[in-house]
């Protein structure tokens with residue numbers, strides 16, 4: 198098997214060299230991230246046997262209850278990446294402020310941004326979870342990294358990806374030249390290239406959304422989902438299937454495997470927030486992967502990767518997947534006049550005046 202398949206290390210040292218932006222520092226950092234993901238994968242797989250299931254008893258900066266595995270995965274990410282001399286600073290879902298590299302470790306030129314454990318609500322029920330990461334170049338500033346250093350649009354990412362801890366552990370990666378997947382051989386402890394140049398099919402009949410939020414959605418999203426649900430009896434003239442795993446990594450993996458469209462749109466549930474998912478360490482790396490695979494990722498009205506971040510833990514509407522469906526959702530937002538305040542406007546409801554033509 199070793200001779201037949203390319204390892205992640207071989208892939209980075211051979212294929213990456215063809216990319217003009219390739220840097221050994223980024224390659225090495227990706228390998229450190231992969232090491233962290235292997236360690237997390239092992240802890241996730243051991244489950245209740247090693248006492249990692251359950252709440253940690255603390256609340257993070259998002260106001261969410263931390264699970265033991267959230268804390269552990271964050272610790273693994275930080276400890277694995279702080280000493281190698283590759284990173285200038287880190288931002289994590291689980292840390293309020295940027296993590297400064299301790300003075301006794303060398304400082305590198307990359308910024309590492311991550312969601313150490315995505316899909317936390319699925320830990321207890323033994324459903325797939327994952328880790329998401331994004332790598333940016335560190336602007337040259339003072340000895341410490343600052344919040345402003347991390348507020349770069351997603352177009353500036355030099356690498357992004359996720360590891361999914363499912364029936365098998367798979368690392369999905371882009372360095373800006375396509376999307377590739379590496380499956381962990383748990384016996385050898387090595388990631389092997391198992392899918393190259395992944396492409397999201399342009400058309401789909403499968404959507405993913407948490408429909409319990411319907412009353413908080415903007416009219417454009419209500420219209421789109423209502424039309425999908427109407428199937429052959431509605432304007433789309435075809436039936437749709439629906440999935441909702443409640444793990445962003447699992448939904449992304451499915452869409453990268455067989456297509457589909459994902460929506461966690463901006464809504465009015467918490468008027469102080471623009472959405473549920475975080476821009477820097479959830480939306481941006483996922484958008485980077487999806488675009489590299491030929492799909493699209495938007496907030497509803499703009500390209501996710503072009504959003505100028507204003508806060509570390511900023512939330513955003515996230516809609517991504519097969520190009521034809523994302524185009525349609527974008528069009529519905531444009532047609533609704535660009536006014537996000539029209540929540541619940543009956544004119545846009547399923548029985549409303551504004552129904553799409555197929």
Ligand SMILES: O=P(O)(O)OC[C@H]1O[C@](O)(COP(=O)(O)O)[C@@H](O)[C@@H]1O
Nearest residue numbers: 312314315316317318407443444445
């Ligand atoms: O429970 P909801 O509202 O459906 O939200 C599910 C979403 O929340 C998340 O679990 C948020 O990520 P975290 O688990 O890292 O907080 C996503 O993976 C998922 O898409």
Ligand SMILES: [Mg+2]
Nearest residue numbers: 312315316479
């Ligand atoms: Mg998450």
Ligand SMILES: [Mg+2]
Nearest residue numbers: 290312314315
């Ligand atoms: Mg998380």
